[in-house]
Each structure stands twice: as C-alpha cells, then as structure tokens.
Amino acid sequence: VWTEQERAFIQEIFGKLNYEEAGPKALSRVLIVYPWTQRYFGNFGNLYNAEAIINNPMVAAHGKVVLRGLERAMKNMDDIKNTYKELSVLHSEKLRVDPDNFKLLADCLTIVIAASMRNSFTPEKQAAWQKFLAVVVSALCRQYY
Ligand code: HEM
Numbered sequence: 001v002w003t004e005q006e007r008a009f010i011q012e013i014f015g016k017l018n019y020e021e022a023g024p025k026a027l028s029r030v031l032i033v034y035p036w037t038q039r040y041f042g043n044f045g046n047l048y049n050a051e052a053i054i055n056n057p058m059v060a061a062h063g064k065v066v067l068r069g070l071e072r073a074m075k076n077m078d079d080i081k082n083t084y085k086e087l088s089v090l091h092s093e094k095l096r097v098d099p100d101n102f103k104l105l106a107d108c109l110t111i112v113i114a115a116s117m118r119n120s121f122t123p124e125k126q127a128a129w130q131k132f133l134a135v136v137v138s139a140l141c142r143q144y145y
Pocket of ligand 1: 037040041043062065066067068069070087090091095097101102103105106136140
C-alpha cells in the first residue's frame with residue numbers, strides 16, 4: 001500500500017531520471033563492482049575491465065531496457081507482482097540469474113540516482129524509492145520459490 005506522498009516521490013524520481021545516462025551507469029556499475037554478474041552477459045562482448053564495460057554499447061543498451069522495465073512497475077505500482085510475472089519467469093527459468101543479484105542492481109541504481117539528484121534526494125524520497133525497489137525485487141524473485 002502506497003501513500004500519496006510515496007507515489008509522488010517515485011514519480012518525481014522517474015521524471016528526473018535520464019534513462020540514457022542512468023541505465024548504462026547503473027548496469028555497468030553492477031558489472032564492475034560485482035564482477036560475478038558478468039557471467040550472465042557472456043554474449044555482450046568485451047567486459048574485460050571497467051573502461052571496456054563503460055564503453056560497451058550492449059551494456060548501455062541493456063541498461064536502458066532495465067529502466068524501461070522498471071518504468072512498467074512505476075506505472076503499475078498497485079500490481080507489481082503480476083506486472084513482473086513473465087519477467088520473473090524469464091530471469092529464473094531461462095536466464096537462471098541468482099536472485100541476490102536483483103538487490104545488487106537495485107542498490108547500484110540508487111547510488112546513481114543519489115549522485116545525480118544530490119541534495120534533492122532527501123531521506124524521505126530515498127525511503128519511498130527503497131520501498132519501491134524492494135517490491136520490484138520481491139516480485140522478480142517470486143518465481144524462485
Ligand atoms: C533481460 C529487466 C535484473 C540479467 C531483461 C529484460 C528486462 C529486464 C526488461 C528484457 C526482457 C526481454 O527481452 O523480454 C530487469 C529488471 C531488473 C533486472 C527490472 C532488476 C531491477 C537483472 C540482473 C541480471 C539480469 C540483476 C544479472 C545479473 C539479464 C539478462 C537478460 C535480461 C542476462 C537478457 C539480456 C540479453 O541477452 O539481451 N532484464 N532485469 N537482469 N536480464 Fe534483467
């Protein structure tokens with residue numbers, strides 16, 4: 001259950017989010033900080049070092065895909081579990097992504113947003129945002145149980 005204030009904060013954050021920039025930054029951060037996540041992107045070409053990851057066009061493109069995926073959750077905030085049904089099946093049964101990694105990506109995205117919004121990312125906005133990402137992560141994990 002979301003308060004009007006939380007909904008407004010989540011929408012504000014999405015409104016300020018530059019997908020072209022934040023998506024690639026968040027995904028490349030996961031791949032650099034948690035290098036074991038690279039194993040799922042074996043078809044993405046050169047992930048040899050941080051510079052290669054940051055300049056990899058497939059990483060950049062997929063970062064935007066992930067944000068568009070998150071946008072679907074934002075537009076369906078009262079039904080995130082059903083919205084992510086197929087995405088959860090895909091990540092568990094087909095891609096076999098360890099669900100711990102969802103949290104890592106969520107945290108990297110929060111860091112990217114904090115760096116970009118700076119002082120306007122207040123603790124109250126962060127609280128709403130973390131709650132949103134927690135619901136997203138739990139919806140993505142659902143197929144695993
Ligand atoms: C594909 C969203 C986390 C690995 C996708 C797709 C979306 C998506 C929308 C495209 C699905 C399609 O083509 O139908 C998300 C969201 C995440 C998340 C919203 C969490 C917030 C992760 C994590 C990993 C991962 C943590 C691995 C560490 C992949 C891979 C693909 C994929 C390997 C297929 C990429 C390709 O070959 O094009 N994801 N994802 N995802 N995701 Fe995720």
